[in-house]
Amino acid sequence: MEGRKLPRRERDKLRQRREILTAALGLFAQKGYHNVSMHEVAGKSEFSIGTLYKFFPNKEELYRELVVEESDRFHSEMVRVLEGPGDELERLREYIRAKGEIFEGSVTFIRLFLAETWGPSLDGKGRPQEEVMKRRLDILDRLAAIFAEGVEKGRFRALGAPHHLAVALDSTINGFLLLGLGQEPFRYPEDPSLILDIFLKGLIKS
Amino acid sequence: MEGRKLPRRERDKLRQRREILTAALGLFAQKGYHNVSMHEVAGKSEFSIGTLYKFFPNKEELYRELVVEESDRFHSEMVRVLEGPGDELERLREYIRAKGEIFEGSVTFIRLFLAETWGPSLDGKGRPQEEVMKRRLDILDRLAAIFAEGVEKGRFRALGAPHHLAVALDSTINGFLLLGLGQEPFRYPEDPSLILDIFLKGLIKS
Amino acid sequence: MEGRKLPRRERDKLRQRREILTAALGLFAQKGYHNVSMHEVAGKSEFSIGTLYKFFPNKEELYRELVVEESDRFHSEMVRVLEGPGDELERLREYIRAKGEIFEGSVTFIRLFLAETWGPSLDGKGRPQEEVMKRRLDILDRLAAIFAEGVEKGRFRALGAPHHLAVALDSTINGFLLLGLGQEPFRYPEDPSLILDIFLKGLIKS
Amino acid sequence: MEGRKLPRRERDKLRQRREILTAALGLFAQKGYHNVSMHEVAGKSEFSIGTLYKFFPNKEELYRELVVEESDRFHSEMVRVLEGPGDELERLREYIRAKGEIFEGSVTFIRLFLAETWGPSLDGKGRPQEEVMKRRLDILDRLAAIFAEGVEKGRFRALGAPHHLAVALDSTINGFLLLGLGQEPFRYPEDPSLILDIFLKGLIKS
DNA sequence: GATGAATGAGGTTTCATTCAT
DNA sequence: AATGAATGAAACCTCATTCAT
Numbered sequence: 100m101e102g103r104k105l106p107r108r109e110r111d112k113l114r115q116r117r118e119i120l121t122a123a124l125g126l127f128a129q130k131g132y133h134n135v136s137m138h139e140v141a142g143k144s145e146f147s148i149g150t151l152y153k154f155f156p157n158k159e160e161l162y163r164e165l166v167v168e169e170s171d172r173f174h175s176e177m178v179r180v181l182e183g184p185g186d187e188l189e190r191l192r193e194y195i196r197a198k199g200e201i202f203e204g205s206v207t208f209i210r211l212f213l214a215e216t217w218g219p220s221l222d223g224k225g226r227p228q229e230e231v232m233k234r235r236l237d238i239l240d241r242l243a244a245i246f247a248e249g250v251e252k253g254r255f256r257a258l259g260a261p262h263h264l265a266v267a268l269d270s271t272i273n274g275f276l277l278l279g280l281g282q283e284p285f286r287y288p289e290d291p292s293l294i295l296d297i298f299l300k301g302l303i304k305s
Numbered sequence: 306m307e308g309r310k311l312p313r314r315e316r317d318k319l320r321q322r323r324e325i326l327t328a329a330l331g332l333f334a335q336k337g338y339h340n341v342s343m344h345e346v347a348g349k350s351e352f353s354i355g356t357l358y359k360f361f362p363n364k365e366e367l368y369r370e371l372v373v374e375e376s377d378r379f380h381s382e383m384v385r386v387l388e389g390p391g392d393e394l395e396r397l398r399e400y401i402r403a404k405g406e407i408f409e410g411s412v413t414f415i416r417l418f419l420a421e422t423w424g425p426s427l428d429g430k431g432r433p434q435e436e437v438m439k440r441r442l443d444i445l446d447r448l449a450a451i452f453a454e455g456v457e458k459g460r461f462r463a464l465g466a467p468h469h470l471a472v473a474l475d476s477t478i479n480g481f482l483l484l485g486l487g488q489e490p491f492r493y494p495e496d497p498s499l500i501l502d503i504f505l506k507g508l509i510k511s
Numbered sequence: 512m513e514g515r516k517l518p519r520r521e522r523d524k525l526r527q528r529r530e531i532l533t534a535a536l537g538l539f540a541q542k543g544y545h546n547v548s549m550h551e552v553a554g555k556s557e558f559s560i561g562t563l564y565k566f567f568p569n570k571e572e573l574y575r576e577l578v579v580e581e582s583d584r585f586h587s588e589m590v591r592v593l594e595g596p597g598d599e600l601e602r603l604r605e606y607i608r609a610k611g612e613i614f615e616g617s618v619t620f621i622r623l624f625l626a627e628t629w630g631p632s633l634d635g636k637g638r639p640q641e642e643v644m645k646r647r648l649d650i651l652d653r654l655a656a657i658f659a660e661g662v663e664k665g666r667f668r669a670l671g672a673p674h675h676l677a678v679a680l681d682s683t684i685n686g687f688l689l690l691g692l693g694q695e696p697f698r699y700p701e702d703p704s705l706i707l708d709i710f711l712k713g714l715i716k717s
Numbered sequence: 718m719e720g721r722k723l724p725r726r727e728r729d730k731l732r733q734r735r736e737i738l739t740a741a742l743g744l745f746a747q748k749g750y751h752n753v754s755m756h757e758v759a760g761k762s763e764f765s766i767g768t769l770y771k772f773f774p775n776k777e778e779l780y781r782e783l784v785v786e787e788s789d790r791f792h793s794e795m796v797r798v799l800e801g802p803g804d805e806l807e808r809l810r811e812y813i814r815a816k817g818e819i820f821e822g823s824v825t826f827i828r829l830f831l832a833e834t835w836g837p838s839l840d841g842k843g844r845p846q847e848e849v850m851k852r853r854l855d856i857l858d859r860l861a862a863i864f865a866e867g868v869e870k871g872r873f874r875a876l877g878a879p880h881h882l883a884v885a886l887d888s889t890i891n892g893f894l895l896l897g898l899g900q901e902p903f904r905y906p907e908d909p910s911l912i913l914d915i916f917l918k919g920l921i922k923s
Numbered sequence: 924g925a926t927g928a929a930t931g932a933g934g935t936t937t938c939a940t941t942c943a944t
Numbered sequence: 945a946a947t948g949a950a951t952g953a954a955a956c957c958t959c960a961t962t963c964a965t
Contacts (some may be wrong), residue, residue, distance in 0.1 A: 133339035136938060138948095147947045148940085158939065258503045263481075267504060270480025271473045278472055297464045298473060298504065342955065353930045358957065545751035549935060559951045560936080570935065670915045678896055679889045679916060686888025687881075709876045710885060710916065754959055756927095765926045766961085776960065 116154050119144045120165050128207035132162055167230045169208060173201060174234040181241045187249035191299070194242070195272055199287050202276055209276060239265045271298050322360050325350045326371050334413035338368055373436050375414055380440040382407060387447045393455035397505070400448070401478055405493050408482050415482060445471045477504050528566050531556045532577050540619035544574055579642050581620060586646040588613060593653045599661035603711070606654070607684055611699050614688050621688060651677045683710050734772050737762045738783050746825035750780055785848045787826060791819060792852040799859045805867035809917070812860070813890055817905050820894055827894060857883045889916050 122144035126135040137158055141148045155161035180197045181190055202209045212231075242265035249255035258264065275287055328350035332341040343364055347354045361367035386403045387396060408415045418437075448471035455461035464470065481493055534556035538547040549570055553560045567573035592609045593602055614621045624643075654677035661667035670676065687699055723731070740762035744753040755776055759766045773779035798815045799808055820827045830849075860883035867873035876882065893905055 137940080138938075141948090149942090149947050150945090152940070153946080264503065266480045266484055267477045270476045270483075273480070274472045274476025275469075277476075297470065343957080344955085347931095354957080355930055355959080356928075359928075364956065548933080550933095553952095561938085561951055562949075564936070565949070668918075670918060675893075676915065678892045682888045682892025682895075683885045686884045686891070689888075690884055709882065712874075712876060712918070755961080756959075759927090767926050767963090768924090770961070771925080 115146065115150075119146060119151060119154060119161070120168060123161060123165050124169065124211065125207055127162060127165065128210040163230070166211065169211060170231050170234050173208075173212070174238065176201060177238050178241065181238070181245065187245050187252070187254060188299070190245055191242075191268070198272055199276070202279075235269075239269060242268060268298060321352070321356075325352060325357060325360055325367075326374065329367060329371050330375065330417060331413055333368060333371065334416040369436070372417065375417060376437050376440050379407060379414075379418065380444065383444050384447065387444070387451065393451050393458070393460060394505070396451055397448075397474070404478055405482070408485075445475060448474060474504055527558070527562075531558060531563060531566055531573075532580065535573060535577050536581065536623060537619055539574060539577065540622040575642075578623065581623060582643050582646050585613060585620075585624070586650065589650050590653065593650070593657065599657050599664070599666060600711070602657055603654075603680070610684055611688070614691075647681075651681060654680060680710055733764070733768075737764060737769060737772060737779070738786060741779060741783050742787065742829065743825055745780060745783065746828040781848070784829065787829060788849050788852050791826075791830070792856065794819060795856050796859065799856070799863065805863050805870070805872060806917070808863055809860075809886070816890055817894070820897075853887075857887060860886060886916060 119140070123135075123140050126139055126143060137148055137151060140161070141151055144151075151161065155164060176197060177194065180193050183190060183193060185193065239262060243261035246255060246261040246264045250257045250261070279287055325346070329341075329346050332345055332349055343354055343357060346367070347357055350357070357367065361370060382403060383400065386399050389396060389399060391399065445468065449467035452461060452467040452470045456463045456467070485493060531552070535547075535552050538551055538555055549560055549563060552573070553563055556563070563573065567576065588609060589606065592605050595602060595605060597605065651674065655673035658667060658673040658676045662669045662673070691699060737758070741753075741758050744757055744761060755766055755769060758779070759769055762769070769779065773782060794815060795812065798811050801808060801811060803811065857880060861879035864873060864879040864882045868875045868879070897905055
């Protein structure tokens with residue numbers, strides 16, 4: 100979609116870049132940033148170390164771009180869902196389902212995502228975290244907007260600040276994602292729409 | 306209570322050990338395991354490197370013992386609260402309050418705790434995580450028991466497996482703890498007993 | 512004979528490897544395994560420490576390969592001589608001469624060889640020694656075979672087990688080699704074929 | 718004999734010193750100088766590290782004194798035998814027997830002795846070696862004197878410089894000692910007076 | 924005097940990054 | 945342009961030696 104009009108040279112570059120990032124994603128997710136050497140990334144991606152440094156100025160930046168791009172993919176998908184059709188309840192259900200689906204697709208991604216959301220920063224200065232957090236906050240805002248809308252329309256009870264409701268819901272989802280981490284392929288421990296109704300029960304006006 | 310009767314030599318040893326762990330806790334929590342050198346721990350704790358190795362056979366073990374001891378302090382406190390007096394609802398409220406209180410006391414601890422709960426393992430083999438996870442699962446079991454008891458007594462609606470309810474509640478709490486991470490001293494974003502009622506609204510039979 | 516057809520890259524590698532081993536041989540022979548640091552080997556061989564580790568996984572292995580290769584060179588030469596033409600007596604004389612000659616070429620090698628034959632093991636577990644000892648025992652067996660052959664042909668008196676005669680002869684040679692250690696270049700203290708006749712006088716039937 | 722008249726304080730000191738050296742002998746002989754820590758010597762000798770340093774200014778000196786004293790014990794015994802009664806042949810036989818006997822008594826000692834005779838020096842500067850070598854040369858001189866005497870008296874053939882005959886005999890003995898190293902307790906591989914007659918056969922005038 | 928806790932220099936090894944080919 | 949051999953800073957860890965108690 101994006102690359103159609105690029106000259107072949109550019110397209111190749113992008114493809115190579117993506118291959119490197121894909122290899123790196125697997126390694127970083129499995130072993131953590133500090134237990135993966137550039138040598139390993141070079142080996143798995145089947146590029147030379149020199150080539151890696153053509154694409155990324157250093158290891159940290161490679162990692163940062165990886166995290167940011169994965170975050171972006173995730174974020175766009177979530178935004179798409181949250182802006183989708185359907186009433187408030189339907190969109191929340193869809194969010195829960197879609198978030199699970201993405202994680203189903205790649206447990207590797209969960210690990211990376213969690214590491215970045217919760218783990219210590221790479222170097223005590225924490226730059227990729229900020230990028231991830233910015234996107235997470237955007238999602239939380241959109242969730243909050245849905246809650247606010249629901250309240251306004253009289254469909255939800257006004258049970259606290261919409262932002263806090265968003266935090267509560269999203270954290271609960273994350274908890275269940277973590278529960279499923281051991282298994283491969285990942286699955287929610289139960290039907291998510293059932294399980295997470297629990298969370299909503301108190302909200303919905305009878 | 307514990308150390309009164311130990312000979313002075315032993316008490317000194319324990320005190321020194323604690324000083325090392327305290328220094329290490331600060332550094333590890335702030336910068337993460339791989340960004341802290343033994344040299345730094347020696348500097349901050351004001352012991353020599355050699356002395357660190359008298360107390361801990363290697364860096365990983367120093368970290369592991371640190372994590373396990375902090376985990377234990379946290380776990381005991383949570384168990385105390387969950388086994389405390391009061392009906393099911395009171396004990397849950399107390400749990401929420403106490404968990405927040407411990408984190409208030411030391412934001413450093415939150416970082417360590419989260420890193421261990423969610424972060425990548427130290428070496429891709431993940432040992433201290435297991436110890437932490439064991440304790441978390443024990444807490445979840447105890448929370449689940451409270452939910453089960455509440456349901457049995459007819460005070461809670463039977464809204465899903467008690468274990469899943471426990472996961473949902475605890476994850477929500479963690480979400481709010483994370484929200485408060487930036488601030489120092491830490492505080493729940495709102496009165497926790499109000500905020501978290503949200504979560505419980507659906508459960509409690511009107 | 513061996514390297515003619517190798518691609519240049521491979522030849523370079525082998526040459527570098529040999530340069531490292533040569534530098535290491537000098538140092539280890541002069542100061543002993545434990546008094547030589549990798550830093551020193553790097554310095555003397557004019558490679559960086561990192562490069563040493565490209566060729567050898569660790570210091571012990573560098574040493575082991577050094578010892579084994581030197582042992583091999585020595586062993587092959589001795590086998591060549593012992594399987595050479597000539598009657599029993601001529602081959603023994605040739606062995607004595609050739610052993611002396613090799614040592615003449617490199618006093619450094621004597622030191623290494625003796626250290627491995629007689630010295631304490633590197634780590635109390637003694638692995639390179641075994642390789643060296645295996646080769647020494649092979650030589651002793653070949654010497655013994657010559658003695659046995661001489662006895663069988665009626666040229667030597669049957670003065671004890673051939674293996675013991677071999678031990679006696681070889682030890683005597685070693686004794687003279689040690690005598691010459693101080694000097695550079697090394698020389699047998701006297702004409703070896705004269706000196707060592709002493710040893711054989713009792714054996715040869717008048 | 719030496720300590721009878723010393724005040725008790727002095728006697729105690731000497732006894733302690735000896736206990737340290739005995740413990741150290743065992744360790745050094747088994748593992749080699751560089752694989753034994755002062756901590757280990759302290760542990761095995763049941764003295765504190767501080768006490769070790771009261772007796773010896775540093776590790777190297779402890780080792781050196783150990784080697785020199787063991788060398789002395791050995792040297793005196795050999796001198797006693799070589800200056801003993803009997804004709805030249807009897808004294809040589811007695812030397813062979815006695816050297817074997819000492820080694821029988823302590824394989825640990827063989828290891829130390831061989832390490833010092835043949836091994837690399839401790840620090841590339843090789844001081845204890847010189848002490849040992851001095852004593853070995855003295856023994857060789859005394860052996861040579863016996864050979865010279867035998868020749869002079871017309872009992873031995875004049876088969877080369879007496880010193881070289883001494884080297885040849887002593888090296889042969891060492892060779893057999895090494896052969897027996899694996900076993901515990903040590904024994905010559907055969908009756909030494911038989912085996913080593915081989916060496917002398919050529920010398921003795923029929 | 925005896926002790927052993929404390930020190931820190933120095934050892935081995937790893938790995939991000941550079942640059943000649 | 946691509947490669948990967950070479951580099952060396954910096955990490956972990958040991959242990960001979962000192963010195964306060």
